[in-house]
Amino acid sequence: MRVQKQTRSPRRQVDGVLLLDKHAGLTSNAALQTARRLLNAAKAGHTGTLDPMATGLLPLTFGEATKFSQMLLDADKEYEATVQLGVETDTGDAEGSVVATTELPAGISGDAILSVLPSFMGEIEQIPPIYSALKRAGKPLYEYARAGIEVEIEPRRITIHALELLDWNGSAFRIRVACSKGTYIRTLGMDLGRALGCSAHLSALRRTRIGQFNVADAVSIGTLETVEPGGRDGYLASVDALVRHLDEVELGEGDAGALMQGRVIRVDPKVCGLVRVYDAATRRFLGLAECMDGRLAAKRLIATPGSVQAE
Incomplete structure (x- = not known):
């Protein structure tokens, strides 16, 4: 059959x-x-x-x-993270293997946590975790980690815009972090633990915002x-x-067609930089263009503008 x-x-x-x-x-x-x-x-x-x-x-x-x-x-991002004190893992989170355990320092408290937060605010240097997708010599760092190969990881400049203590239960605390791209919350959790005098890892992480x-x-x-x-x-x-944060430019039918054909068109010289472009008559989103000195050139256009309506 x-x-x-x-x-x-x-x-x-x-x-x-x-x-x-x-x-x-x-x-x-x-x-x-x-x-x-x-x-x-x-x-x-x-x-x-x-x-x-x-x-x-x-x-x-x-x-x-x-x-x-x-x-x-x-874009900037925002997270809520729970940092568990007393235990550090190789990945910096609960999915990793334990590499260090320490007793919690005497007198540790919510006030002690609040006292170390300011030193992690603003533009700081952070060393990314070895268990990450960042590449060195064309290979992700996690491949070196899994092979047991030690590599030197250069620190990177990141920005912590806001760092707020939300909760503290005696052995773990929850924080809200608003940060720049490239920030590793796992590393931040471990670094906060070290600043408090003990091991630490993330036991939970939730991303609450990206850009707008x-x-x-x-x-x-x-x-x-x-x-x-x-x-x-x-x-x-x-x-x-995804591009609503950019200024917009509306084009008449002739100019819209010319831009879609790859031609540079004249616009108000007050417009500058990267902008989102729409057909004025239909409010169809055409894509992104860059304007300099009153000349608008296509940057990234959509293939089928007739099927994609702007809200």
Whole structure:
């Protein structure tokens, strides 16, 4: 008897941004592929990863929105993290192997924690963890770590915009961190422990904000799974959602067509820098362009502007 091979329905063109609230234990790529399957999307990407242990905001991009993912990679971020004192792991979080244990210093308190926070504020140097995807000689650092090879890791300049103590229970404390790109909260947790005189690691991490996006506006995989396929697109923000922080320029039909053909056009010389561009008549988002001395040149345009509407 011949077994008939099942064929999957073809992927469809989906354009937009999905704000996902990732649950613990799920890799960022697994979250992306699950969301892509649920939307039956042809093309998908993410704007930076979260460790499997971490929860919270993971913006996913689909179709034409993938062209603007870099905007969030460079954005400031905000986290809530729980730092467990007395134990340090090789990864800096609860998923790693224990490498050091120490007794908690006598007299440690919420006030003691508050006293060390200011030294981590502002622009500081931070040494990234060996278990990270940063590359050295073309290889991720975690490959050296897994092979037991010691490598020197250069410190990087980062900025901590805000650092607030939210809770303290006698052996662990919870903090809110607003920071620049490139900040490792795992490293911050270990460094805070050392400043207090003991070992430490992250026992929980939740990303609550990236740029202008907040986790309160995100949807979980579980919620998406309960929605009928035809209703899932309703959770997508429009393609221009990632670039709303930029100034906008509206173009008439002739200039819009010329820009889409790659020609440089004249605009108000007061406009400058990177801008988002729309067709004035339809409010269709055309993409990004750069303006200098009254000359507007395409930077990154979407392929099918007729299908992507600005909100």
